[in-house]
Amino acid sequence: MEGVSALEGRLGYRFADRGLLEMALTHVSAIPTQKVKSYQRLEFLGDRVLGLVVSDMLYKAFPQAEEGELSRRLAELVRKESCTEVARAWEVGPHLRLGDGEIAAGARDNAAIIADVCEAIVGAVFLDGGFDAARTLVESAFAARMHAPRRPLRDAKTALQEWAQGRGLAAPTYEIAERSGPDHAPQFRVAVHVEGKPGAEGRGASKRNAEQDAAGKFLAREGIRIDQS
Numbered sequence: 001m002e003g004v005s006a007l008e009g010r011l012g013y014r015f016a017d018r019g020l021l022e023m024a025l026t027h028v029s030a031i032p033t034q035k036v037k038s039y040q041r042l043e044f045l046g047d048r049v050l051g052l053v054v055s056d057m058l059y060k061a062f063p064q065a066e067e068g069e070l071s072r073r074l075a076e077l078v079r080k081e082s083c084t085e086v087a088r089a090w091e092v093g094p095h096l097r098l099g100d101g102e103i104a105a106g107a108r109d110n111a112a113i114i115a116d117v118c119e120a121i122v123g124a125v126f127l128d129g130g131f132d133a134a135r136t137l138v139e140s141a142f143a144a145r146m147h148a149p150r151r152p153l154r155d156a157k158t159a160l161q162e163w164a165q166g167r168g169l170a171a172p173t174y175e176i177a178e179r180s181g182p183d184h185a186p187q188f189r190v191a192v193h194v195e196g197k198p199g200a201e202g203r204g205a206s207k208r209n210a211e212q213d214a215a216g217k218f219l220a221r222e223g224i225r226i227d228q229s
């Protein structure tokens with residue numbers, strides 16, 4: 001495959017069986033017959049390998065973290081957006097095998113496709129070099145992200161509920177204070193109530209968004225950081 005050595009250099013791994021790498025880069029749209037396989041099976045495998053390696057990384061890196069925090073960190077690290085960022089850093093786009101229609105649609109930088117390819121490459125390395133090779137690949141690509149999450153590990157409603165429960169209080173309750181605007185563009189004002197505390201109100205284009213806004217304002221007023229564990 002043209003340029004594959006450069007890709008392997010960015011991965012930090014040389015394939016004994018480059019057919020596995022070729023499969024990991026092959027979208028189903030590029031397959032006129034069943035003689036060549038797409039990355040779908042490798043994606044399935046790579047997703048599980050990625051989850052195991054990242055779980056082990058988190059277990060070792062955060063020895064004081066409870067299960068809930070570890071689960072949130074895992075979800076943040078292995079989400080599709082993170083895999084997309086890793087695949088872009090590997091510059092997989094030019095190497096993808098795509099059908100003409102997908103190429104015309106700009107699929108070489110399609111976030112969903114290259115996220116899948118990221119997982120497929122992890123699966124291919126696992127099959128080619130074993131678990132230790134896959135672990136090295138994942139650690140190299142994800143370690144920095146592990147210590148610098150791109151978004152809060154908890155949303156405001158979850159953080160508020162955990163804060164209340166940690167103090168022996170009942171779960172927060174939410175009520176719609178106002179609904180305005182047309183049906184196609186509604187606006188909600190929602191109040192959140194916590195036992196023994198003044199309420200807080202939030203606004204949003206959906207009930208869920210307004211609830212999150214209300215919870216966030218409650219937390220901010222109480223001086224509670226949303227990302228604290």
